[in-house]
Amino acid sequence: MGLLSQGSPLSWEETQRHADHVRRHGILQFLHIYHAVKDRHKDVLKWGDEVEYMLVSFNHENRKVQLVLSGEDVLETLQEKGERTNPNHPTLWRPEYGSYMIEGTPGQPYGGTMSEFNTVEDNMRKRRKEATSVLGENQALCTITSFPRLGCPGFTLPEHKPNPKEGGASKSLFFPDEAINKHPRFATLTRNIRHRRGEKVAINVPIFKDKNTPSPFVETFPEDEEAANAAKPDHIYMDAMGFGMGNCCLQVTFQACSISEARYLYDQLATICPIVMALSAASPFYRGYVSDIDCRWGVISASVDDRTREERGLEPLKNNRFRISKSRYDSIDSYLSKCGEKYNDIDLTIDKEIYEQLLREGIDHLLAQHVAHLFIRDPLTLFEEKINLDDANESDHFENIQSTNWQTMRFKPPPPNSDIGWRVEFRPMEVQLTDFENSAYVVFVVLLTRVILSYKLDFLIPLSKVDENMKMAQKRDAVLQGMFYFRKDICKGGNAVVDSCSKAQTSSEPAAEEYTLMSIDTIINGKVQPEQALSSMGRCGLNGACAVSASWQSV
Structure with a gap:
């Protein structure tokens, strides 16, 4: 989740009154950044991962497992022992949505040498050991994507009951507000999504x-x-942001050498997102039931869907400006x-006024429409x-909008x-047990970026x-049974892709025979296969390409 602003959060009504101010000044902030660093190049590869953890308590006598609502205290202790004492401490700790969650990252970014690739697992072990050392008896730090009994009676320690009728943040039937991180940002997010939407979020997962x-x-x-109206037959019903943002994931961010390289990698990796999501699928359990999906993506997308009925196309546009086809947590919408x-x-x-403003300021069509869409x-x-x-x-106003467009890929200005x-952030992976x-x-993802380039x-x-492909990736057993659209020939024949992209002819339509x-x-x-013997996919696939990259001492 990163560093959080401190201060007095506004109500939804107050926030809405300032929405145009935030958008207007967010664009001005983006323009200042863009014009200052648009020609910056020759930055070296730096990258880092983010692992989200759950704090879990094991009651062996009663064979009961619960989520421990001590994330804020654990975080305070870890930060006090770590970065506040030693700025070069090898780990950093940040808050996450759940009061039972924390997020760990390396203390300093990694570089591109093999020696640093070989330290990633060791740093993750340090994080786990460090956090475990401050937990109580019979408590553990777990990397699980979805806690199987999230939302079931008594799933937290201490136990709390939900408050659906009173003035809480989520008004959930299942998820108590006490399970939300106590930082005001999180409860405010929860409450404002519900207020903006005009009703509670509705999550239905096939059983x-x-x-x-x-x-x-x-x-x-x-x-x-x-x-009663929102729940669907043959589905597991959930009604709170915590059922999505209360899950854990694994993310990686890397620095490109220039804006053109970052844009190129953003596009190329967007096509890989559903593949890696299916590979890492780790979340079949919701609210104590076994679901018929393997990934959390659709759940978290629905959990923060703040679109009104008008924006979802259920009522004529009257109070809102746009029909919006997706939740703000979803796959990307443009290369x-x-x-x-x-x-x-x-x-x-897109917001056409913002788009035209960006064009007048010298932003090209593709980047202008990306920002105007956000x-x-x-x-x-x-x-x-x-x-x-x-x-x-x-850049707080720009990041206010940018950071709450939670998409599979994120393009990040300096x-x-x-x-x-x-920088570019790769976001679809589910966290693994070890x-x-x-x-x-x-x-694998970082090596893949080196192979692509x-x-x-x-x-x-x-x-x-x-x-x-994103829809397919979430289905049960998609990693073994699913079929995904993918490009037949992934070679560019030695052309300098990043440079050629800036000069590419874009009028021709993509041919259907390019992918299968x-x-x-x-x-x-x-x-x-005989007909594929000379194709790049026929030779080695992505795994083989990364194996070649891993043999290099520096990239």
Whole structure:
């Protein structure tokens, strides 16, 4: 979650009154950053991972496992013993949405040498050992994506009951507000999403059916009309942000050498997101039930869906400006590089005034529409002390909108007046049980970026097909049974991709024969067939390409 602003959070009504101010000054802040660093280049590879953890208590006598609501205290202790005592401490700790969660990162970013790749697992072990050392008896630090009994009676320690009728943040039937991190940002986010939407969020996950599952599987909520109307037959119903943001994930951010390289990697990795999500799938359990999905993505997307009924197309537009096709937590909606322009086949909703302003300021069409699309959203939280800012030297208003567009990939401009370069964040991975597995996924993604750049690879397919892949990736056993659209030939024939993208001809439509359905086995490991013998995918797949990259001492 990163560093959080301190101050007095505004109510939704107050935040809404300042929404245009935040958007207007957010764009000015972006423009100041862009013009200051648009020509910056030759930044070296620096990167880091983020691992989210749950604090879990084991009652062996009663065979009961609960989530421990001590995240704030654990975090305070870890920060006091670590970064506040030693600025070069090897680990950093940050808050997360759940009061039972914390987030750990390396103390300093990694570089591109093999010696640093070899330290990733060791640093993750340090984090686990460090945090475990401050826990109580029979407590553990767990890297699990979804806690199986999240939302069941008594799932927290100490136990708390939800408050659906009184003035709480979520008004959930299942998730008590005490399980939300006590920092005011989190409760404010929860409350404001509900207020903006005009009703509680509604999450429906298909139930897994075995011989003992009633058919139809129906949950009844006679005392809650909203839940009774929102719950679907044969689905597990959930009604709070905590069911999504209260899950854990694994993310990696890396610095590109220039803005053009960052845009190119953003596009290429966007096509890999559903593949790696299916590979890392680790969350079949919700509210004590076994679901018929393997990934959390759709759950977390619905858990923060603040769109009104008008924006969702359920009522005519009257009080809102746009129909919006997706939650603010979803897959990307447009490629950023010239190479990707012809594959942008999704209708993109943009704020036309912001788009025209960006064009007048010298921003190119693709980046302008990307930012104008992000800024169709309202700010969800705003602190009274952060309303009037110095746009030339601060970026809080830009980040207010940017950081609450939770997409599979995030394109990250440098912070104002810093030595940090243009970055890209890879966000779809589910966290794994062991440090070895988590480090393996992280290193694989970073090595893949080096392979993409070194071999000038091209994974681009129409973005609508990437969206179809995202849906497939969440299905049960997608990693073994699913078929995913993927490019047949990923080689660029030695062209300098990043440079050529800026000069690419974009008028031609993508040909359907450029891509086909493949299994993840074929995508990752390759499969030699006579007609594919000379194709890049036929030779080695992504796994083989990364193995080549791993043999280099520096990249």
